[in-house]
Amino acid sequence: MKRYRGFFALASIITLAPILFPVNYFVTVVGVSIAINALIAVGLNLLMGYTGQISLGHAAFFGIGAYASGLLTTLLSWNPWLALLVGLLATWLVAELIARPILRLKGHYLAMATLGFGIIINILMVQPTHITGGPDGLSDIPVLNILGWDIDSDIRWYIVANGALLLGVWVALNLINSRIGLALRAVHGSEVGAQMMGVDIEKIKIKIFVVSALFAAFAGSLFAHQQGFISPDSFSFHFSIELVVMVVLGGMASKYGPIFGAAVLTMLPETLVVFEDYEVLILGAIMMGIMIFLPQGLWVGLSQKIKPLFIKKTISVEPAGG
Amino acid sequence: MSDVLLQSLITGVTIGSAYALVGLGFAIIFNVSDVVNFAQGEFVMVGAMSAVSLLAVGVPFAVALFLALVIAVCIGLILEKFAIEPAKSATVVSTIIITIGASIFLRGLALLIWGKDFHSLPAFSGETPIHIGSATLTPQSMWVMGVTAVLVFLVHQFFNRTITGKALLACSANPIAASLIGIPVKRMMLFAYGLSALLGGAAGLLIAPIAFTSYDAGMMLGLKGFAAAILGGLGNPMGAVAGGVVLGVLESLGAGLISSGYKDAIAFIILLLVLFFKPQGFFGKAGEERV
Amino acid sequence: MDLFLEAENITKTFGGVAAIFNLSFATRKGSVYSVIGPNGAGKTTLFNLLTGIYQPTSGNMRFEGKSLVGQPPHKISKLGISRTFQTPQIFLNMTVLENTLVGCHNHGSSGFFSGALSLPSSRKEAARLEEQAMENLVFCGLDHLANRESDALPYGELKRLEVARALSTKPKLLLMDEPAAGLNDSETGEMGELIRRIQKLGISVMLVEHNMALVMAVSDGLLVLNYGEYLAEGTPEQIQNNPKVIEAYLGMGDD
Structure with a gap:
């Protein structure tokens, strides 16, 4: 089917990369981090790109998933899969509770409220030191095991993380093309218009907020087991911002843009190892530059700028409004 | 117990004054341009760090403070000219990302220039505290409160008594009408950024002798300033000032009574409660959105 | 008279100023009623x-006997009231097709869950709704533009797209809020003709419009408001000859 064409392309790239470059650090090691970040970005894109609701606190949900897995498997020695499930349920609960009042807000207020929420959750990871290990975090998180198969090598993690990513992308694609997806995009286009067409905008915003939180929490659980160690730094305000940049860099409401954005942003510090101190500066410059010069994102923006050069027939290439 | 309260109150009003100045800057920019400038906190950091460097190369104290303010103002003007103005038609989400980007960029720049070390300024006039019961009031606290009060008063007079101040408010009410009656809206925007950078820089200089400063000190202060502005009702400059002081006091009371580790959480919990239950703030105007 | 849309003494104030004051009227099923x-x-x-975007300060509104007061827009839409906007809310x-599909939201x-997994039931439903949406695009003469991005449409077609979506x-x-503006x-x-065809489908229309030629041509009944208050009600002929109406319009020096 046509709608899955890009999906198969993505799956092929993911499959071929480790076969063509089996010992390349960027594929087998960074590739895992890219997949995990991309999974969060794909979920956040459902909320931000398609529904038009900004969240500056998504690192919190990533953190809730990671800490649920980390705490339950180390302190209580639970089975990792049970811990993951409980992490998802906890995220569902928190997201549902917070979404109701938060999503009544718009624009700057929504940004500030999600930001505040993220910071509060981050402080809750640092402060109860006796439980969470405080700023030092949790270590010795056990490996994940799928049907007797220990996920303990780079390539195994590559398969699991990218498998999860493909699953997430598939779900997101389906959702966007469904009746609910149309309603979500309608909310972005015009809230009054959507309401008048029978869309319960309050309910649908809450639900997509929960869905995108679950994407992040799932990624968080994988992250905890993959790293074997977590600390609050990975779930700070700064990471929330990076997530937003991944979505924006790729292009909001673009199907594969967030994956591209996640890849760029995850590789950035790796390629800048020599200029470590420049990382912050460059991140800031990218954010400003993209928004000022390519507001539709690098992925969408560049493809729109390049397309007319090849297609001579004047099909009206309209910039996406808003 | 009452001494603990008194001490919390003194500390709270001191730090709250800094939030008030940052919040005031937020409110001014929001008033004029409908942009929430997330880089506001960086003005605080730039002011303080510049003064530290200037002192280190032997510039006299007063001159160093003055030059640091000039630098902060320049940063504000550059930000407006090269990041806000080119993206004039940007959506709310875009401007949020642009100003956060600017904030991260400035932080990155500060990291390159000053490294990760913590710095501090000497107190403006000695360290001998005044004792009130068992609570203490340092001279620097008095500087912070005093200068803040003067600055707030001046800004208030400026908005209510001068033509430029009134013109600035007109830009926010209706930019098109403002430009039609001959108010140079572009220059007003620059002015607003300069003014709020000045306030932010001043806050940085005032509290640098009390709180350490480093390349990333601006972020939290900026966010707290924003919380102050929301508490007071976005777009209401004097509300932001009140919000800042209230926030500072509640925070330091909370730190004294509960635990200092949760100090930052208290500010943001207050912020969320205000947003949930009284999003127009305590001094803002309520209004039904007309379609 | 059949119970259809009834308003009873409704008042809406904004900050103490009444935008609608003590207004009562009733419309007949199957009619084109203009305000x-x-x-x-x-x-x-x-x-x-009427659509739940504002709530009245006081008064009652009923549609087919059911109260509209306190109902949010999406519930009112489910009761069978839809609308177009003065500034198109496309x-x-x-x-174009996707816009119209959102209009089918209530009928799916x-x-x-089923959307995310693309279950067969969800796909079957999508196909059925698409058929419905296409019928309405054909009805409004927009079917040839179905796959066009709506931000590329000229204004007149946006207005008709709003009608297709509402239908x-x-x-x-x-x-319909100023469909001809x-x-x-x-x-x-064409818009006038479209309104008549909508009426023939058995759908009642309530119209707000400044173009008097259009209003007089399509309306069965008219309600005249002045500063939020009832001024007159009647058939187009009655209204055209009503001295109070003439005075209100001439007094305003408008139209």
Whole structure:
């Protein structure tokens, strides 16, 4: 089917990369981090790109998933899969509770409220030191095991993380093309218009907020087991911002843009190892530059700028409004 | 117990004054341009760090403070000219990302220039505290409160008594009408950024002798300033000032009574409660959105 | 008279100023009922009250005997009232067909779960809704533009797209807020013809419009508002000869 064409392309790239470059650090090691970040970005894109609701606190949900897995498997020695499930349920609960009042807000207020929420959750990871290990975090998180198969090598993690990513992308694609997806995009286009067409905008915003939180929490659980160690730094305000940049860099409401954005942003510090101190500066410059010069994102923006050069027939290439 | 309260109150009003100045800057920019400038906190950091460097190369104290303010103002003007103005038609989400980007960029720049070390300024006039019961009031606290009060008063007079101040408010009410009656809206925007950078820089200089400063000190202060502005009702400059002081006091009371580790959480919990239950703030105007 | 749309002493104030004051009227099923009045008469406010975007400060509104007061817009849409807007509220981030499909929202039931997994039931439903949406695009003469991005449409077609989208909710009553505003003469004629065809489908229409030629041509009944208050009601002929109406319009120096 046509709608899955890009999906198969993505799956092929993911499959071929480790076969063509089996010992390349960027594929087998960074590739895992890219997949995990991309999974969060794909979920956040459902909320931000398609529904038009900004969240500056998504690192919190990533953190809730990671800490649920980390705490339950180390302190209580639970089975990792049970811990993951409980992490998802906890995220569902928190997201549902917070979404109701938060999503009544718009624009700057929504940004500030999600930001505040993220910071509060981050402080809750640092402060109860006796439980969470405080700023030092949790270590010795056990490996994940799928049907007797220990996920303990780079390539195994590559398969699991990218498998999860493909699953997430598939779900997101389906959702966007469904009746609910149309309603979500309608909310972005015009809230009054959507309401008048029978869309319960309050309910649908809450639900997509929960869905995108679950994407992040799932990624968080994988992250905890993959790293074997977590600390609050990975779930700070700064990471929330990076997530937003991944979505924006790729292009909001673009199907594969967030994956591209996640890849760029995850590789950035790796390629800048020599200029470590420049990382912050460059991140800031990218954010400003993209928004000022390519507001539709690098992925969408560049493809729109390049397309007319090849297609001579004047099909009206309209910039996406808003 | 009452001494603990008194001490919390003194500390709270001191730090709250800094939030008030940052919040005031937020409110001014929001008033004029409908942009929430997330880089506001960086003005605080730039002011303080510049003064530290200037002192280190032997510039006299007063001159160093003055030059640091000039630098902060320049940063504000550059930000407006090269990041806000080119993206004039940007959506709310875009401007949020642009100003956060600017904030991260400035932080990155500060990291390159000053490294990760913590710095501090000497107190403006000695360290001998005044004792009130068992609570203490340092001279620097008095500087912070005093200068803040003067600055707030001046800004208030400026908005209510001068033509430029009134013109600035007109830009926010209706930019098109403002430009039609001959108010140079572009220059007003620059002015607003300069003014709020000045306030932010001043806050940085005032509290640098009390709180350490480093390349990333601006972020939290900026966010707290924003919380102050929301508490007071976005777009209401004097509300932001009140919000800042209230926030500072509640925070330091909370730190004294509960635990200092949760100090930052208290500010943001207050912020969320205000947003949930009284999003127009305590001094803002309520209004039904007309379609 | 059948119970259809009834308003009883409704008042809406904004900060102490009444935009609608103590207004009562009733419309008949199957009719085209127009609301006219000088600018600022409260016509759009009335539509916003009827569709749940605003809540009345006091008074009652009923549709087919069910109270509209306190109902949010999406519930009112389910009761069978839809509308178009003075400034088109088109989803500019979507195609023409997708816009119309959103109008079919009430007539589908697949949720997050079946959508996310693309279950057969959800796909079957999508195909059925698409057929419905296409019928309404054909009805409004927009089918050839189905896959066009809506932000590329000229204004006149945006206005008709709003009608197609509203019709997709299968309304019993369609509120149209200035459907001819910004249209040229031939487009206005087409819009008038479209309104008549909608009426023939058995859908009642309530119209707010400044173009008097259009109003007089299509309306069965008229309500005249002045500063949010009832001024007159009647057939087009009665209204055209009503001295109070003439005075209100001439007094305003408008139209």
